[in-house]
Amino acid sequence: MNQGTPQPRVDRFRGHRFSAYFVAPVFFALAAWFWFGPELETLPEANDTSVHASLLSTEPHRTILGDPPRVHVNGFDRTCMECHRLFQSEEAKTQKLLQHEHIRMEHGPNVDCYICHDAEDRDQLTLGNGVTTKFTDVVSLCARCHPSIVDDWKLGSHGRTNGYWSADRGEVRKLVCTECHDPHAPRTPAMSKIEPLPAPNGWRQGNPAPDHHDSHGHKRDPLREALRRASEHHESHDK
């Protein structure tokens, strides 16, 4: 390639010095505009997206009975035996009851109350063969028929722990089976079919979701929203 005659460097600089005279006012104009000019269109503000604190409760789904168990029946707060010592129960009791009508058995084949409740001492649960246990030891009852789940629960995989992750630091509150499952109908609705909390509305939650051509996908696309607002803004200025 032909290099040509090398040109004197002064010439090139002279050119730039010349252009500086034109540029200086532009500088000042631009600077003034940036300092005093209108605020640039900021990105849109979404609505307050906090969800109500009640939806974020860390309380268990159920409150369980203590020892001795006390229930509210007809406005009275009683232990089971305060009533049950007064009468003899039938041999095998299924669901046709004059009392405790709210109980619906939906626990597989377990329809007989005495599979779990002790027929003699109603303040106790039964583990079979005349062995009873307190209501607070409900895990031993469930362990009779769900041993592998109870093993999982013991090692921490099934169920939930609240509070502290180590007993050295504070109370490790390991929820027992009946704090999540109703023993009479263990498939608790609060854990299966529930309404999800709102989807993200953010500008960028990592990668964009795959094509969302439904109404929500579009409504919740904030960049699109920003463009729309910006164009409306300009239109109103044009008028």
Add this chain to the structure above:
Amino acid sequence: MSADTQQQQKPGVSRRSFFRGALGAAGGMAAVTTALKPLLEFDTSEYTLEGFLQRHYKEMTPEELDAALARIAEAVEKRYEVRPELRDVKPMDGVEFGYALNLSRCIGCRKCVHACVAENNQSRSPEIQYIRVLEMPRGSIDMEKGDHAYDRPTVPDADHFYMPVQCHQCANPPCVKVCPVEATWSEDDGIVVIDYDWCIGCRYCEAACPYWARRFNFAEPQIPKEDINPDMSYLSNRPRQKGVMEKCHFCLHRTREGKLPACLEVCPVGARKFGNLLDPKSEVSQILRTKHVFVLKEEVGTLPRFFYYFDDDYHGERK
């Protein structure tokens, strides 16, 4: 190029070079003025001159750190009208945190997402969320096919399963490596933290993270005053400012004091497990020993401290 054409361009300025010079200079000036503009806002926002001049978290003396905490607490109080309990919480000795998530239980209810937002003072508008719950077709684990914007009357959907993703606190974190100013680093308990006052907002870390776990404050974060969580620490949930990165930090202001993370405590199905990996009796350690855990994108070599697993008797369907 021939000598002829060169000859034509001389002497003086051609239109091209004039415009090039002018544009360059004007652009440069414009850039400088905009860059300086935040200085004007020092009084009105969480940016303060002291904050700007403050040293890196790891280089601050205890006195400087106290001063920084006092300054931040004051700024928070001024803006949100709540006196925060702002402190600096250090890692515990002999503790390395790990997280496990049971995918056969998760129902995709997003309670963890919103509990995290509430706990960690994330911007409500624009919305920032650390946890993304991916809804994925059954039979494959392909993050790229996951959809976090699903919207259904009820969950779970029978044809999908749900996988929450948040920062994996990698032992080999790509985000830390790419940070040009060391504003993000791995602490002794494995938590990857960010000094929000040191971050320059270049977003390299966001691009480097294979799990899309980092979030950028594109705009001034907005949090209603009544929603502020005053339980705050320097490296975790104190309010952030526009232009910085943030992400999950395993709720370090809670977990370093022995408490469980907010996302775990709220989980209605108990899918989330957390604890000390160095303690063989902890829930996570036992799960790691007895379950077939896996990590996401193992092939990229990030060594996450966040594990997923399915129950052995999981048949891929929920009644």
